[in-house]
Amino acid sequence: MAPVLIATVLKATEATAANYAFVTNQNGNSLSVINLNTRSEAARVSLPGAPAGVAVDAARGVFYTVSAGSKVVRKFGLARAEQQAERTLDGGPIGIAVSPDGQQVFVSDWYNARIWMLNAEGLTPADMIETGSAPAGLVVARDGSWLASADRDANQISVFDLPSRQLRHKIPTGLRPFGISLGPQGRLFTANVGSDTVTVADPVTGKVAATIPVGARPYAISFGAGAGFATNQYADTVSVFDLESLRVSATIDVGEYPEGIDATPDGKTLVVANWFSNTLSLIDAGTARVIAEIDTGDGPRAFGRFIATGYAEEK
Numbered sequence: 001m002a003p004v005l006i007a008t009v010l011k012a013t014e015a016t017a018a019n020y021a022f023v024t025n026q027n028g029n030s031l032s033v034i035n036l037n038t039r040s041e042a043a044r045v046s047l048p049g050a051p052a053g054v055a056v057d058a059a060r061g062v063f064y065t066v067s068a069g070s071k072v073v074r075k076f077g078l079a080r081a082e083q084q085a086e087r088t089l090d091g092g093p094i095g096i097a098v099s100p101d102g103q104q105v106f107v108s109d110w111y112n113a114r115i116w117m118l119n120a121e122g123l124t125p126a127d128m129i130e131t132g133s134a135p136a137g138l139v140v141a142r143d144g145s146w147l148a149s150a151d152r153d154a155n156q157i158s159v160f161d162l163p164s165r166q167l168r169h170k171i172p173t174g175l176r177p178f179g180i181s182l183g184p185q186g187r188l189f190t191a192n193v194g195s196d197t198v199t200v201a202d203p204v205t206g207k208v209a210a211t212i213p214v215g216a217r218p219y220a221i222s223f224g225a226g227a228g229f230a231t232n233q234y235a236d237t238v239s240v241f242d243l244e245s246l247r248v249s250a251t252i253d254v255g256e257y258p259e260g261i262d263a264t265p266d267g268k269t270l271v272v273a274n275w276f277s278n279t280l281s282l283i284d285a286g287t288a289r290v291i292a293e294i295d296t297g298d299g300p301r302a303f304g305r306f307i308a309t310g311y312a313e314e315k
Contacts, residue, residue, distance in 0.1 A: 018035055018036070018037045018038075018309060018311070019035075019036040019037060019264045019265065019269075019307055019308070019309055020033055020034060020035055020036060020042065020078075020307070020308060020309065020310070020311040021033075021034040021036055021262070021271050021280060021302070021306055021307050022034075022054060022056060022063050022078075022081070022302075022306050022307075022308070022311075023054075023260075023273055023280065023296050023297070023300045023301075023302045023306060024047065024051035024052055024053070024054050024065055024260075024300070024301050024302055024303070024306075025047070025051070025278075025296060025297030025298055025299050025300050025301070026050045026051055026052050026068075026275075026299040026300075026301045027050075027297075027298040027299025028297035028298030028299055029046065029047055029048050029049065029050065029051070030044050030045060030046055030047050030051075030297040030298075031044070031045040031047045031051065031065065031081065031297075032044055032296040032297045032300065033045065033081055033311055034280060034294055034296065035311075036264065036269070036271065036282070036294075036307070039282070039292050039294050040294065041294070041295065041296070042311060042312070043081060043311075044297055045076075045081050047065060047067065047074070048067060048070060048072075049067025049068070049069045049070025049071070049072050050067055050068050050069030050070070051065050051066065051067045051068070051301070052066060052067075052068045052094060052301040052303045053065065053066030053068070053093070053094055053095050053096040053107070053301075053303045053304050054066070054096065054260075054302055054303065054304045054305070054306045055096045055097050055098050055105070055304045055305050055306075056078070056098075056305050056306060056307065056308040057098045057102050057120075058078065058265075058308035058309060058310055059102060060102040060120075061077060061078045061079060061310055062075055062076060062077055062078060062084065062102075062120075063075075063076050063078055063306075063308065064076070064096055064098065064105055065096075066093050066094060066095070066096050066107060068092065068093060068094050070088070071088055071089050071090065071091070071092075071093055072086055072087070072088050072089075073086065073087045073088075073089060073093060073096070073105070073107055073118065073123055074086045075105075075120070075123055078308060078310035078311055079310060079311065079312065080311075080312070081311065085121075085122050085123045086123065087118065087122075087123035087124070087125075089107065089109070089116060090112075091109040091110070091111045091112040091114075092109055092110030092111035092112070093107045093108065093109060093110070093116070094107075094108055094109075094110045094136055094303070095107070095108040095135065095136050095137045095138045095149075095150075095303065095304065096108075096138065096304055097138040097139055097140050097147075097304070097305075098120065098140070099120075099140055099144050099162075100140065100141075100142060100143065100144045101144060102120055103119070103120055104117055104118065104119065104120060104126065105117075105118040105119075105120050105123065106118075106138050106140065106147060107138075108131070108135040108136060108137070108138050108149055109135065110134050110135065110136065111134075113130060113131050113132060113133050113134070113135065113151075114128050114129060114130050114131055114135070115128065115129045115131055115135060115138065115147070115149060116128055117129065127165065129147070129160055129165055131149045131151050131154075131158045132149075132151030132153070132154025132156050132158055132170065133151055133152070133153035133154045134151060134152040134153035134154070135149040135150065135151050135152070135158070136149075136150050136151075136152050136177070136178045136179070136180075137149070137150040137177075137178060137179045137180035137181075137190075137220070137303070137304075138150075138180065139180050139181060139182045139188070140162075140182075141162075141182070141203065142182070142186075144162060145161070145162060145163070146159055146160060146161055146162055146168060146203055147159075147160045147162050148160070148180060148182075148188055148203055149180070150173070150177040150178055150179065150180035150190050150191075151177070152176045152177055152178055152193075153176070154170075155172060155173055155174070155175055155176065155177065155194075156170050156171060156172055156173055156177070157169070157170070157171040157173055157177065157180065157188060157190060157199075157201060157203075158170055158171075159171065159188075159203050159206065168203075168206065169203070169206030170206075171188075171199075171201045171206050171207075171208060172199075172208065173190045173192055173199040173201075173208075174190070174192030174194065174195035174196075174197040174198075174199050174211060175192055175193075175194025175195035176192060176193045176194035176195070177190035177191065177192050177193075177199065178190075178191055178192075178193050178218075178219055178220070179191040179218075179219055179220030179221055179303070180221075181220070181221040181222060181223070182203075183200075183223055183228065183243060184223055184243070185243065186202075186203070186204075187200055187201065187202055187203075187209060188200070188201045188202070188203050189201075189221045189228060190221075191214075191218035191219050191220055191221050191230055191231070192218060193217045193218060193219065193233070196213065196214060196215065196216055196217065196218065196232075197211050197212060197213055197214060197218070198211070198212040198214055198218060198221060198228070198230055198239075198241070199211055199212075200212065200246055209246070210246040212239075212241050212246055212247070212248065213248070214230045214232060214239035214241070214248060215230070215232025215234070215235035215237045215238075215239050215251065216232055216233070216234035216235040217232060217233040217234040217235070218230045218231065218232050218233070218239070219231045219232070219233050219258070219259045219260075220259060220260055220261050220303065221261065222261045222262050222263045222270055223243070223263060223267065224263045224264075224267040224268060224269070224270055224285030225267060225268070225285035225286050226242070226243055226244070227240050227241060227242055227243060227249065227285065227288075228240070228241045228242075228243055229261060229263075229270045229283065229285075230261075231254075231258040231259060231260070231261045231272055232258065233257050233258060233259060233275075234257075236253065236254060236255065236256050236257065236258065236274075237251050237252060237253055237254060237258070238251070238252040238254055238258060238261070238270070238272060238281075238283065239251055240252065240288050249288075250288040252283060252288055252289065252290060253290070254272050254274060254281035254283075254290060255272070255274025255276070255277030255279045255281050255293065256274055256275075256276035256277040257274060257275040257276040257277070258272045258273065258274050258275070258281070259273050259274075259275050259300070259301050259302065259303065260272070260273040260300070260301055260302030260303050260304065260306060261273070261302075262302070262304075262305055262306050262307045263285070263307065264307055265307070265308075265309065267285060268284070268285050268286065269282055269283065269284065269285060269291075270282070270283040270285055271283075271306075271307060273296070273300040273301060273302035273306075274300065275299055275300060275301060278295060278296055278297065278298055278299070278300065279293050279294060279295055279296060279300075280293070280294040280296055280300070281293055282294070
């Protein structure tokens with residue numbers, strides 16, 4: 001019985017360690033659950049309303065999506081991708097983020113220059129914060145002290161004190177910032193689709209640290225192995241930049257029209273959603289090379305944080 005027991009334990013450990021990508025497919029009105037270990041689609045879930053935004057909360061075993069076409073925010077359990085709650089909003093919901101304690105969900109309203117604050121439990125509205133014009137991507141401080149939005153049509157980042165809901169800074173960026181990410185050193189990075197640049201800024205001081213030229217129409221940014229990775233929609237590439245020198249060190253060919261990008265928890269693999277190719281490109285962060293391509297549903301956007309462990313595991 002001992003060998004059987006050992007094998008069972010090993011299989012359970014392997015399943016627990018598996019990383020999954022929860023990919024919103026806007027054209028296909030679906031969500032692809034991708035096992036990144038086996039490099040295959042584990043499930044496809046119906047998700048009406050042209051879904052785009054996504055945010056995982058692995059600590060609580062849930063994830064959230066935004067269907068921009070129907071204006072519906074949904075909450076799912078990671079274990080089975082089963083819906084737990086939904087809320088229809090007005091305006092133009094697009095980007096989404098979760099507070100570090102898992103109690104609040106933030107959704108940007110593209111049309112009305114504001115951010116909804118929802119209670120995570122049932123997605124009930126709690127408050128609103130006014131931003132600059134056309135807020136898209138959102139990011140929260142690791143300690144929950146501030147919230148930042150990329151205000152595309154205002155060419156700025158808005159940084160808010162979360163406890164007081166007061167504006168701390170309006171930080172100028174390149175033209176039309178869309179995706180926004182928090183780097184490992186605590187700096188903000190925006191992908192500026194109108195100027196083909198990445199803006200690097202300090203959320204505490206409100207100062208711009210650098211502007212990095214990248215490829216055509218950068219959309220989103222993630223990090224791994226001491227580098228930043230920016231998806232370039234029009235160039236079908238990912239620009240790699242060093243986090244110390246803040247200079248591009250490599251350019252990687254990926255699928256057609258890359259959009260969302262996220263890193264596995266260990267930071268060793270970057271996962272890129274290619275909207276026109278209906279694929280994910282997996283990039284080895286250390287070598288800056290594509291190591292796999294995985295099929296998804298139609299029109300993967302994956303705008304936000306979309307990788308976590310936990311699918312097919314009970315919480």
